[in-house]
Amino acid sequence: xxxxxxxxAMIDKSEMIYYGKLLHRHNLVIGAGGNMSYRSxxxxxxxxxxxxMSEGLxxxxxxISLTGLDISNHPFLTSETPLHVGxxxxxxxxxxxxxxxxxxxxxxxxxxxxxxxxxxxFECLLSKSVPVIxxxxxxxxxxxxxxxxELKKGTSALVLKKHGPVATGETLKEAFLRVxxxxxxxxxxxxx
Numbered sequence: 001x002x003x004x005x006x007x008x009a010m011i012d013k014s015e016m017i018y019y020g021k022l023l024h025r026h027n028l029v030i031g032a033g034g035n036m037s038y039r040s041x042x043x044x045x046x047x048x049x050x051x052x053m054s055e056g057l058x059x060x061x062x063x064i065s066l067t068g069l070d071i072s073n074h075p076f077l078t079s080e081t082p083l084h085v086g087x088x089x090x091x092x093x094x095x096x097x098x099x100x101x102x103x104x105x106x107x108x109x110x111x112x113x114x115x116x117x118x119x120x121x122f123e124c125l126l127s128k129s130v131p132v133i134x135x136x137x138x139x140x141x142x143x144x145x146x147x148x149x150e151l152k153k154g155t156s157a158l159v160l161k162k163h164g165p166v167a168t169g170e171t172l173k174e175a176f177l178r179v180x181x182x183x184x185x186x187x188x189x190x191x192x
Contacts, residue, residue, distance in 0.1 A: 013058045016045055019098070019172045020053030020060070028100040028179055029053055034164070035078040036098040038172055039088050042066045046084055048076050079139035086144035087168055090151050094168045098175040100183075101164040108186035109159045118185040125181040126157055135161040157182060 016038060023029045023036070034053065037046035044064050047053065051060035062077060066088060074081070080099055087097045108115065109132045115122070116129040131150050136143040147166055150158045157167035157178045167178035 013045065013061050015172055016047075016061050017056040017058065019176050020047070021056050022176060023098070023100060023179070024052075024054035026180060026183070028102040028183060030101070033101040034099055035080050035084070036172070036175070037084040037096070039066075039095050044084065044088065046081060047078050049078050082139065082141055082144040083147055083166065086148045087151060087166075090148040091168070093170060094151075096169045096172040096175040097166065098169075098172070098179050099164065099166045100179050102179065102183045102186070104186035104190060105159050105165045105179075105182050106162060108189045109161045112189060115159065115182065115185050115189065118188055122181050122185045125177050127155065129155075130157050130159060130165075130182060130185075131155060132159045132161060135163065138163060 016036065019036065023034060028034065032050045032052055035047040036053075037044050042065055044066060045061050046064060048060055048062050051057070053060065062074070064074065064077070066085060078084075083099065084097045087094050112132060114129050114131045133146050133150065136146055143160070147158065147160075151168065156169065157165060159165045159182060165179045165182045167175045167182065169175035169178060
């Protein structure tokens with residue numbers, strides 16, 4: 001059993017690596033774009049800044065504690081760490097967060113205020129509607145607060161204008177399927 005610096009069992013990175021490669025394979029991220037995290041208790045495994053998920057390296061993910069977390073002491077973390085931590089803080093049922101820079105979702109978000117009533121698949125994985133929120137500086141506390149506001153209304157995902165989808169789930173698979181469903185819905189919206 002591998003122990004972290006707190007003497008606790010480490011979160012398994014293999015699932016993060018698997019879904020990171022899937023995000024890349026489905027053209028939802030390129031290069032170091034996008035990020036994801038997985039929560040277990042008060043610990044979170046999160047993508048590091050500059051890591052390319054297509055490579056699938058264990059060192060691309062860092063385990064942090066939510067207790068007493070000072071993000072400024074972790075310059076290697078993704079700039080979207082406040083967004084991820086905010087999602088976990090505002091809903092204890094959230095165990096995974098996936099944020100992509102997927103092109104069709106970004107394009108569709110410039111044309112609609114929400115993704116709604118698109119397909120049966122969309123409603124099964126998400127809901128009848130996924131909100132689009134205006135552009136807010138990435139990595140900012142303001143962005144974290146805006147995302148949390150929507151999550152508290154009961155949505156499991158949203159799309160950030162000029163930035164891309166944020167999806168949550170009780171598993172990484174659920175969050176992954178939600179960003180994939182958003183991208184497919186965006187393609188339908190753009191071709192309708």
